[in-house]
Amino acid sequence: MKQFDFSNLKKGKKIVILTAYDCQVANILEKAGIDFILVGDSLGMVVLGHKDTKNVSMQEMLHHTKAVAAGAKNTPIIGDLPANSYNTIEDAVHNAKLFLDAGASAVKLEGNNSEIIRSLVSAKIPVVGHLGLLPQTAEKYSVQGTGDTAKAILQDSLELDSLGVIAIVLECIPDSLAKKITESVSCPTIGIGAGAHCDGQVLVINDLIGLNPDFNPKFVKKYADIAGEIKKAAKLFKEDVLNNRFPDEKHSFQ
Ligand code: KIV
Numbered sequence: 001m002k003q004f005d006f007s008n009l010k011k012g013k014k015i016v017i018l019t020a021y022d023c024q025v026a027n028i029l030e031k032a033g034i035d036f037i038l039v040g041d042s043l044g045m046v047v048l049g050h051k052d053t054k055n056v057s058m059q060e061m062l063h064h065t066k067a068v069a070a071g072a073k074n075t076p077i078i079g080d081l082p083a084n085s086y087n088t089i090e091d092a093v094h095n096a097k098l099f100l101d102a103g104a105s106a107v108k109l110e111g112n113n114s115e116i117i118r119s120l121v122s123a124k125i126p127v128v129g130h131l132g133l134l135p136q137t138a139e140k141y142s143v144q145g146t147g148d149t150a151k152a153i154l155q156d157s158l159e160l161d162s163l164g165v166i167a168i169v170l171e172c173i174p175d176s177l178a179k180k181i182t183e184s185v186s187c188p189t190i191g192i193g194a195g196a197h198c199d200g201q202v203l204v205i206n207d208l209i210g211l212n213p214d215f216n217p218k219f220v221k222k223y224a225d226i227a228g229e230i231k232k233a234a235k236l237f238k239e240d241v242l243n244n245r246f247p248d249e250k251h252s253f254q
Contacts, residue, residue, distance in 0.1 A: 002069075002105045004076040006126055006166040010188040014102040015167070015200025016113060017078075018208065021047050021064045024070035024206060037072055038108065038202060039065045041080045041136070041141025046206040053135045056082040058095055062102045078128055089119040096125045106166060108136040112156040114127055114163060118196035121164040129160040132194065133172035143193070145173040152170040161185035170194040172219065193219030211229060 005199050016033075018041040020026040029037055035126035070244060079099030080254055086092035086109050096107045106126035109116065111134055120127045129236050131153050132144045145153045153173060160168055166190045173193020180196050182189045191198030203220065206212060210222040240246035 002073075002076060002103065003106045004105070004126075006076075008142070009167065010186065010199050014073050015161045015190060017200060017202035019202070019204045019206075020068050020072070021205075023067045026068040026071035026075075026077075029074070029205070030075045034075065035200070036076050036078055037068055039068050039080060039104070040108075040204065041082045042204050042206075044205060045082075046080075053096045054083050058082060058085050058098065061085075062098055065099060065102040065104055075104055076105040078106045078108050078125075086116050086170060091190070092116045093119055093123050093125070096120055096127075097121070101127065108169065110136050112159055114159060117160065117163045117165060127163075127165045128190075129157075129168040130171065131156050131160070131164040131168060131173075132170045139171070143172050143174065145177045150177050153177060154184065157181045157185050157189075161187050166233075169185065170198060205250055 017036040017039045029062045041053040041056045044050040044053045108128040110130040158180040169190045172193040176192035179197035188199035190200040192202050207220040209224045
């Protein structure tokens with residue numbers, strides 16, 4: 001386990017987090033100075049082709065956490081406990097320790113599971129909470145906390161904060177609610193679709209670099225068109241091979 005001091009995170013400078021699932025991308029993010037890398041269970045959707053995140057296994061998460069840890073040796077990694085890996089205190093502590101052994105410095109879990117979080121914290125495992133839209137249990141993906149549920153999300157945030165989580169991810173909630181939560185808790189809030197008032201932001205790397213042209217949610221800003229670049233390169237390669245331009249002398253052994 002990499003040891004990092006998570007105290008004093010909420011000090012005004014925004015916290016920048018991106019997901020990664022493999023060694024090379026993790027290494028690029030480290031060189032770009034990203035503060036934390038999340039090995040998210042979004043792995044199931046963006047890497048493994050599942051329709052949601054509900055069936056990602058611990059084995060798959062650990063496999064990719066090890067790959068990320070190999071590429072980002074100096075960046076704290078957050079391992080996302082997948083659905084059903086923290087149904088009991090024993091499972092949660094056991095599986096969280098497996099993440100730490102795989103190279104993570106903290107684990108994330110969805111919802112207000114106070115007993116589980118308390119046990120992880122007392123086992124000295126740094127925990128990131130996750131409130132708002134909870135993909136592991138959601139029936140459909142929609143903005144949360146717009147009506148009466150706002151109070152419950154604020155209450156859950158206060159409870160997670162008092163349990164000692166190192167940060168809370170707030171997913172798809174109105175920015176006014178995120179602002180209220182951010183001002184009310186002592187730990188940093190990390191937004192994804194939660195507006196500008198959070199202490200930090202997280203995005204899925206595949207969304208940020210435009211790997212899926214068909215996925216365009218409101219909360220994602222695409223900073224590159226890597227799908228377009230890959231397609232262009234693959235087409236050029238195909239044309240070169242078909243027209244005997246590759247491999248040329250320069251790319252062959254004499
Ligand atoms: O799995 C994931 O990628 C997440 C998001 C909050 C980024 O949990």
